[in-house]
Amino acid sequence: MQQTMTMFETVLVANRGEIAVRIIRTLRALGVRSVAVYSDADADARHVREADTAIRIGPAPAAESYLSVERLLEAAARSGAQAVHPGYGFLAENADFARACADAGLVFIGPPAQAIALMGDKIRAKETVREAGVPVVPGSSGSGLTDEELTAAAREIGMPVLLKPSAGGGGKGMRLVRDAGALPDDIAAARREARASFGDDTLLVERWIDRPRHIEIQILADGHGNVLHLGERECSLQRRHQKVVEEAPSVLLDDATRAAMGEAAVRAARSCGYRGAGTVEFIVPGKDPSSYYFMEMNTRLQVEHPVTELVTGLDLVEWQLRVAAGERLPFGQEDVTLTGHAVEARLCAEDPTRGFLPSGGRVLALAEPEREGVRTDSGLSEGTEVSSLYDPMLAKVIAYGPDRATALRRLRAALAETVTLGVQTNAGFLRRLLAHPAVVAGELDTGLVEREAGSLVPDGVPEEVYEAAAAVRLDALRPKGGSGGAGWTDPFSVPDGWRLGGAHRPVAFWLRVPGLDPVRCTPRGTATVTDDRVSVTLDGVRHTFHRAGDWLGRDGDAWQVCDHDPVAASLSGAGAGGAGSLTAPMPGTVTVVKVAVGDEVAAGQSLLVVEAMKMEHVVSAPHAGTVTELDVAPGATVAMDQVLAVIAPHGEAGA
Template sequence: MSMFDTVLVANRGEIAVRIIRTLRTMGVRSVAVFSDADAGARHVREADTAVRIGPPAPAESYLSVDRLLEAAARTGAQAVHPGYGFLAENAAFARACADAGLVFIGPPAAAIALMGDKIRAKETVRAAGVPVVPGSSGSGLSDDQLAAAAREIGLPVLFKPSAGGGGKGMRLTRTESALLEEIAAARREARASFGDDTLLVERWIDRPRHIEIQVLADAHGQVVHLGERECSLQRRHQKIIEEAPSILLDERTRAAMGEAAVQAARSCGYVGAGTVEFIVPGRTPSADWFFMEMNTRLQVEHPVTELITGLDLVEWQLRVAAGERLPFAQEDIALTGHAVEARICAEDPARGFLPSGGTVLALREPRGEGVRTDSGLSEGSEVSSRYDPMLAKVIAHGPDRATALRRLRAALAETVTLGVPTNAGFLRRLLAHPDVVSGELDTGLVEREAESLIPDGPPAAVYAAAAAVRLAQLAPAPDPAGWTDPFSAPTGWRLGGTPAPLAFPLRIPGLDPVTATAPAGATVTEDTVAVTLDGITHTFHRAGSWLGCDGDSWHIQDHDPVAASLGGGARSGADTLAAPMPGTVTVVKAAVGDSVAAGQSLLVVEAMKMEHVISAPHAGTVTELDVVPGATVAMDQILAVVTPEKETGDV
């Protein structure tokens, strides 16, 4: 089979852009697909052609097999690249592509189905001699059976969707009283993410490391591994920093795990690029490592493997799918240097990592020696709560780990995404944490240290810079005659007295308002502002009412104390329950008139595949409830009001 002329990319965002880049390098025509929400997206502009496939809802666009196949037929595509997420690990989609005469750029549908069922996958690789994590056996277990299996295994345990990955629907449970509630929550998330709420339960290994092996297999029986990636830095079971190679493994352990990954791939007849994930207890190399699952697709973190091997994994996906043989054997694979990747996500660490959204007003993505950025963003991009929160990846490569970490920290400090809060600043601070620098990693490190990596509030320089911008905006326009009315200049001049500096009442959503003045000598340009405090100059990027520095950003608004004092109304702020993020109400557990206890769950809001439970702030009565299941809500929208017991006469 010769190389394809046209490939349809059945995805969006940064992975679609990244695939299109390789297609262009190979001289292959690219076809992008887009929902109405993505009509102006970067991947649409960068493709050779693009096809609208439906409204914003994923079920009616990116998850619609019929619409994707129709787009391929209309554009003459010979193959489909699924990227990751959406239908990338959907065996039915792979079969539908084959039935339509299209090449699915991924493994055979049978391999996807086998490894996509985590229960069957464990049984298959166990038979091939690969060690697996102790856990439940059998499929289709009821809630009671799962709870019984958890008790037999011994708490703590981890509930996992059998049909999915990426941390979606995974629930760590440490107490027996919470078993049934956590099982129900895991089922809801699994059903929403994968359309299948089948669960399995595994023993939880405290302070484990997450190591994965990249494999590559052709259709002629050749299977190799491309070394490992360390993916232990996670939050809520989602990887946020990945690196290659792992500082943990010695050559003996690397060879053993690599051979196990190759055997796992062979056991399911794998073809293409895939990843075998292992869990490793402890902090030193040992024989105690276990198979967790196999991802039958390209991984988000594939760039770190590309940078240390010099191989373009998307290119080899295409070549293998076109029938080519791998021209290298295991002994030909060499790992050079070290690479680290950070995932830039639309979330606000200062607000508990809640998903964020909005319009990208200003964008600056890092470049430079050893630095690569894979991104789906451009200025003007609309970040919606309908899709995954990952916006971009920043990757750094160096001759050693210390150099790669240093380059990545510097790159994150240069990253500017104004208009949409991201985790770039948090990741920069995480990469400077002593345990990360020393390589003492485990999957719980981020959760343990997160609070220490989030500043108590914005630096004083932020408010000073915002005040400098406000002051500059008050300055009169230059007069053609060269004369300026002194009464129009914002100097604070007053008759017979010392000039009084202008003070500006400002507020950042979620924080108390402050009053700030602009320091002397501040410099304001169209897109930057520099202020000097205590002899230190701070330079910020700016766009609209947003400021950004060192990867962090702040939305600074004018505060009207008079309007605030008059606008309190009858509702007490402590009584109201507001949407913490833009999203969709998925569960409503109360009604107007219900008596509720403090902390009782009332609603569930879902955004970017993440659930957030809205609980009663205190005991009382639900006096207002303004939403129903399926309702779309905006950030800070009032959802319900719980009037305290003392105000309702309850005892």
């Protein structure tokens, strides 16, 4: 008998950025009207422009817009939407939001609220899947543990341990603790991050498995009792518990282990009455893939879903919609096959040369890769303002090939073509990571990126970068249409270094990359400068850069090269506030202030905490001394390099 179903006419996408753009693409393909929502910070964002209609839901802070259930439901009612797709992040795994949608007569394109609530509580989730015969990581038991109970559990399990928020996911608030003496501070920090990210600071503690691999199983379930798995994704390349690169399938698993893990994932999904697309995550000892442990279930679409789409040929967003509309899955487990290999890299607004601190700014120039076997899911466009208010992920670059080596090669080439001038990203870092011998060989673990990060970050600025920046400035001195001295009406204005009564002195420019010492650069090579490119030839080697404003980019790396005035710098001293000034390492919000003016502090003492893009950064005293200035309070918004406080060394306070 032929199945009948009624697809939605209008769907509201309760999210932003690249995932909203991704969902809108499938809605358009199905002929479904899309409704975007936006905060004041996103009024001209790409997802707003690509949707059929868009509704403002509030000011820039997420708590007053994308996290406001009331405003989202009001937008759905105004637009006439029958369903809401939550994307991932924000309210995607919020059971109260799913219930509110149902109460408002809207279909929540995701699992039932009770499944979200059950799997969103990591403690109850572990107990539930254990009863279903799924192996789990040894750890604490019970909810609402106090700091003292968590400490006792950690000591009983044995160090090292992993602190994890019971609510939420995505690595937020997770802390690896190797020293029992550090437990009090790490528990406090983990609670703070969990409370900020999920509104719930409940923690659990688990045994840390050394050099583990992170492998997850994609599941798909309909409302008629059918639950399938769509193979695995390897997500072992992580930094600070955040996934960096994902791929499908995993080189670690053989067919028997793949089938066993898939069956375990299906049991986990059935145990909570799951419906829709979801992911069951496992931690796997690299030396014994058959010993896998359940970590958590993500009750939503995953960031890395495109790699599964490419190797299975399925559009997961489409199947989320069809299942939510009541359709029965028309294929069985035996029909799911994995063909070829896919790898995804997450493009984030962060600066690898400054310890991966979040970055921001306006996208001045954008070029996203378009080549065979490459897909880019992006929320960017030229002019996009990247702020510290939201998640740092800007886009995903995904490559597919008949084998893993081809997919990796295509992805490295695609990242080299990626240009986002005006905002620092990790594109160059990702390209080098994908060329690392261990990655190429498939010898992965969740600590590899942290161990090798130093070797994957450039040491200083290449000489040709300063040469190109100087060439741009020299070109700006020339009249349009002129080259060398041609076209000049005043010979004394020709920038050729001529001096009265002496030999020519080459023109020089003082240049500075933020965070580094200034450099005096005298152009010595030949150069070609256009509106968006600059090429310089040094020692017979030609180097070509994208350019926009003060920014230069090449092979995924970017540099902001600013003019430097040595006279002004000498008059102002060693920076604002002098050598004892503490400046904001990134644009963000001050969440904690631990000192007051007049306090005596020790070298290295934690003084303030700045949060941006869901990342905390501790600002410590550069030396022992006295707090003579304190220019911020908790909740203050700060710009990068803004002075936060001044610490006068002992003997200088009040001088």
